[in-house]
Amino acid sequence: MTDMSHPANTESPAVAEVVKALRSAIPLLAAPERIGTIRADASRHTAGLAIDIMLNSRAAYEKYLADEIIEALVDMQSDIGWHDILYTDWNPDGTPFHFSIPGSRIYQGDLLKKNKNKDEALGRKHENHVHIDWVDFSLRLKGNNVLVYDWPPDAMKKGFGQKLFERLAFVSRE
Numbered sequence: 001m002t003d004m005s006h007p008a009n010t011e012s013p014a015v016a017e018v019v020k021a022l023r024s025a026i027p028l029l030a031a032p033e034r035i036g037t038i039r040a041d042a043s044r045h046t047a048g049l050a051i052d053i054m055l056n057s058r059a060a061y062e063k064y065l066a067d068e069i070i071e072a073l074v075d076m077q078s079d080i081g082w083h084d085i086l087y088t089d090w091n092p093d094g095t096p097f098h099f100s101i102p103g104s105r106i107y108q109g110d111l112l113k114k115n116k117n118k119d120e121a122l123g124r125k126h127e128n129h130v131h132i133d134w135v136d137f138s139l140r141l142k143g144n145n146v147l148v149y150d151w152p153p154d155a156m157k158k159g160f161g162q163k164l165f166e167r168l169a170f171v172s173r174e
């Protein structure tokens with residue numbers, strides 16, 4: 001697996017390009033605390049394979065932005081290669097619909113559709129942010145909590161940034 005290894009504490013190319021496009025297209029997301037990638041918790045985030053976009057599903061404008069971003073990511077999945085998205089919709093009766101959108105057969109459920117997240121606790125954690133990841137569980141580096149996972153080919157995708165930027169450049173309303 002060494003041929004697929006990657007630098008520690010570094011965003012994979014696909015993660016870096018999505019973050020750059022989002023920050024340029026949507027002024028609200030230019031604030032550093034709005035988008036998180038690397039963190040030291042031996043997770044897919046540590047591996048540089050995941051993005052958290054802090055947009056609260058209970059706040060109308062933030063939810064609107066999140067929905068626009070998710071729609072663009074779904075439409076461009078073949079360019080961007082992401083494997084899973086987690087977020088929350090709200091039913092008319094005020095109950096949450098915690099969902100996952102699989103972009104890869106690595107995850108269960110209908111591809112590129114909102115599937116109910118059966119993990120209640122995990123769902124609740126994704127009411128205040130959109131999570132996007134490129135993880136492949138078969139690439140777990142056993143005992144390595146710094147690199148954590150090798151980067152799958154999908155995480156090496158590049159060249160979609162301009163298209164994503166153009167898709168989202170006019171959604172901001174403030």
Ligand SMILES: [Zn+2]
Pocket residue numbers: 045050051052131132
């Ligand atoms: Zn996350």
